[in-house]
């Protein structure tokens with residue numbers, strides 16, 4: 001597995017959610033961009049946007065969980081539980097939004113955005129650190 005680490009795991013003011021793992025950082029940026037667009041969406045656009053957000057979150061979590069499996073990450077159970085709880089909350093909100101509770105859906109989107117920031121700063125950074133450590137231990141392939 002090539003994790004393509006970026007230059008540093010530490011975040012900067014311009015990249016508050018940087019983990020140092022390219023696929024995670026790109027995916028997190030896309031999620032934040034989606035949440036920003038969702039906050040500006042009309043009520044009519046919000047329902048479809050929220051559905052799309054859930055798909056994106058699902059795919060992102062799946063990618064992280066695959067990476068955890070590949071390196072035998074010891075914190076996989078706890079991390080996967082956090083993902084499952086967040087997805088469960090989003091799925092519940094999706095049903096409420098379908099029933100017309102768009103204002104409630106907007107509140108859930110804001111809460112999810114805050115949760116995501118905290119999750120990245122804690123669980124994802126821990127995973128990123130483990131991935132960088134695992135990558136450093138991998139033997140270098142030499143083409144012959």
Ligand SMILES: [Fe+2]
Nearest residue numbers: 064119123124
């Ligand atoms: Fe995560």
